[in-house]
Amino acid sequence: MKADIYEVFLSIQGEGPWLGRMQAFVRFCNCNLRCRFCDTKYSQTESKTCNLFSEKIENPVSVDRLISGLRGKVFHSISLTGGEPLLSLDFIKEFLSHKEWVVYLETNGTLPHLFSDIADSIDMVAMDIKLPSVTGEKPFWDEHRQFLKLCRNRFVKIVVSEDIDRDELAYAGRLISDINPNIPLIIQPADINISFSLLLELQDIAMSHLSDVRIIPQVHKIMGWR
Numbered sequence: 583m584k585a586d587i588y589e590v591f592l593s594i595q596g597e598g599p600w601l602g603r604m605q606a607f608v609r610f611c612n613c614n615l616r617c618r619f620c621d622t623k624y625s626q627t628e629s630k631t632c633n634l635f636s637e638k639i640e641n642p643v644s645v646d647r648l649i650s651g652l653r654g655k656v657f658h659s660i661s662l663t664g665g666e667p668l669l670s671l672d673f674i675k676e677f678l679s680h681k682e683w684v685v686y687l688e689t690n691g692t693l694p695h696l697f698s699d700i701a702d703s704i705d706m707v708a709m710d711i712k713l714p715s716v717t718g719e720k721p722f723w724d725e726h727r728q729f730l731k732l733c734r735n736r737f738v739k740i741v742v743s744e745d746i747d748r749d750e751l752a753y754a755g756r757l758i759s760d761i762n763p764n765i766p767l768i769i770q771p772a773d774i775n776i777s778f779s780l781l782l783e784l785q786d787i788a789m790s791h792l793s794d795v796r797i798i799p800q801v802h803k804i805m806g807w808r
Contacts, residue, residue: 584642585673586611588625588665589633592657596802598708598768599737600686603658608648611641613666615690617717619741619772621803625665645676652683659684659705668696678703691738694728707736711754715747716772723757730761737766742784744776751784755791766794774799 588609595603613626620626632643634651652660660683662674668689678685684705689697691709709729714721730736738758740751758765767788771781781797788795802808 583673583676584644585670586628586641587632587634587643587648588629590635590648590651591633591808592635592655593808594802595661595686596800596805596807597770598739598798599766599796600659600706600708601798601801604656605659605661605686606652606655606657606683607661607663608667610662610664610667610670612669613664613690614669614692615666615712615717615719617690617712617719617741619716619743621800622663622665645673645680648677649680649682657683659686661686661688663688666690666693668693671696671699675700689729691729692722692725694725694732697729698732701732701734704733705735707733709733709736709738711738711740711757713740713742713746713750713754715745715750716741716743721750723753726754727757727761730758730765737768739768739770741770741772742776742781743772744780746780746784748784748787751787752791755788759791763791764793766796767792769795769797771797771799774804 588611590608595605609625611625611628631638632641686706687704688708711726785795
């Protein structure tokens with residue numbers, strides 16, 4: 583099985599509760615969304631080549647080639663990211679059948695029908711809830727709800743901006759709480775210039791429904807890490 587992969591590299595996880603973990607990032611090409619705040623637009627479409635650590639190879643990349651590249655590297659876990667990695671589901675299923683590492687899935691949480699095939703094989707899910715007022719996309723409430731119910735170990739990330747509709751955030755908080763009020767929620771500013779008072783207000787809204795709400799920016803961007 584092969585897939586279009588934009589890049590594979592080692593770095594520090596810069597988001598969420600696994601902040602600071604050394605990970606091998608496998609960034610898949612293609613995405614089913616076009617969010618306004620996307621910071622990896624280069625991976626939204628196919629790429630002719632893949633940067634596999636220090637080597638540039640042709641796409642698509644086979645599962646065996648990826649595994650051979652990962653072996654011998656030292657890291658805590660593998661982050662399957664994108665783009666939207668679930669669009670390469672068959673590749674991921676074969677990769678997981680060789681499971682040698684802790685696997686962390688970064689996903690937009692809109693494709694539960696695909697995720698259901700691998701839900702039991704993922705160690706941690708970082709699932710976005712996409713607020714229409716921030717992303718410019720249509721709402722995906724039903725998809726997010728179905729997806730979250732399938733997750734074994736998970737946290738939710740919501741990117742926020744000055745344009746946020748507070749009612750949408752409250753609805754997201756209730757959606758998560760209906761499944762489990764102890765699911766961690768990460769509020770991630772789309773812009774480091776977003777006002778501190780707004781972030782505190784948003785945290786307060788979410789905490790009226792959830793027990794664990796944290797404000798964590800993209801630390802890798804602040805530090806200039808890849």
